[in-house]
Amino acid sequence: MKLVVPSEILENEHRVGITPDCVSALAKMGFKVFVQSNAGINSSYSDDDYKKVGAKISSKLNELYSKADVVVKIQRPTKNKKVNELKYLKNASVLTLLYEQKFKAEFSSLKKLNINVFALERMPRISRAQSMDVLSSQSNLSGYKAVIDAASIFNKAFPLMMTSAGTVAPAKVLVIGAGVAGLQAIATAKRLGAVVSSFDVRSSTKEQVESLGAKFIEVKGEDSGETAGGYAKEMSKTYKKKQAVLLAESLKKTDIVITTALIPGKPSPKIITKKMVDGMKIGSVIMDLASEFGGNCELTKHGETVDYKSKKIVGPLNLPASVAQDSSRLFSKNVLNFLMNSCNDGKFKNFNWEDEVVKETCIIDNLKKKEK
Secondary structure (H helix, E strand, C coil): CEEEECCCCCCCCCCCCCCHHHHHHHHHCCCEEEEECCCCHHHCCCHHHHHHCCCEEECCHHHHHCCCCEEEEEECCCECCCCEHHHHCCCCEEEEECCCCCCHHHHHHHHCCCCEEEEHHHCCCCHHHHHHCHHHHHHHHHHHHHHHHHHHHCCCCCCCEEECCEEECCCEEEEECCCHHHHHHHHHHHHCCCEEEEECCCHHHHHHHHHCCCEEECCCCCCCCECCCCCECCCCHHHHHHHHHHHHHHHHCCCEEEECCCCCCCCCCCCECHHHHHCCCCCCEEEECCHHHCCCECCCCCCCEEEECCEEEECCCCCHHHHHHHHHHHHHHHHHHHHHCCCECCECCCCCCCCHHHHHHEEEECCCCCCC
16 A cells, blocks of 8 residues: 655645654555655655655655555645646545635545545544544644744733732733633643633533633533534524623733634634724734634634734634644644554555544545445
């Protein structure tokens, strides 16, 4: 089985799909790993690092993709002025982050090819799939980096400081959304010495938030705010009105806001209105991790920092890629575990089409499944 790791061609994407530490394990499963030359260099993995563990380096795309069985990419296959990745995909299974409802043109193009596509963001939230959960591993680092970046923008210190010249008050941080990214943001902000509070529509997250030392802001209601799959769901108009009043009051006292709220398959919910931002303190920072999907703040612009009445609203482009070495390593391990899940006696021959994680993630299946 030939497993191919191409360079990422989208701007600001510095990650790589497979890292050298996973190559030996893939070889034991029966894969020969081929890596495009310099595919890992932006993640601090050199061609020599791959060669030392038995991977083959290809400088020509025709050679790289020739007779590929599995292609592992971070970003969806696409094309730019220099490279059309779609034309190289033939009779292969592609493992990637696709988001077909957002990137409809690429999804439509991929459906016309004789390939299978596994959208790794669709990994079901079940216990045995945790080690394969790409969204969680990448979100974890996003939550960490969001706080670090916000701290570098904020014009005050984070921790309480007692000095001979006077006391420096700790920063007040509000984290909206207590999923993987939100919980890591809480933990990071606490480590930096901030006073942290958090809001989530899912009442079940209260215990996790408080265990990290943060205050949980709760809208009282009968609805748990959670889908059967463990994700946050869209709430009623009555709930949203109560939420808006509570958040507006909290935001007036907040220095830094980290927003992480997403609804799978839908635009991100608008939680912070322009009026709420008006009521925030001068110098406040909003780091909107949902910006790619529309943003949680009404003023967010994806990929930009908006200066509004001496407050900053940041729509980061690709936070996991800004810590590419670690995010690549975690992504690679997720992929390794996903492939291992379909092994028999430690060897990979085909995907286990009866398995829930395979069925849920495979959204394009155009190959002839003779093995089924």
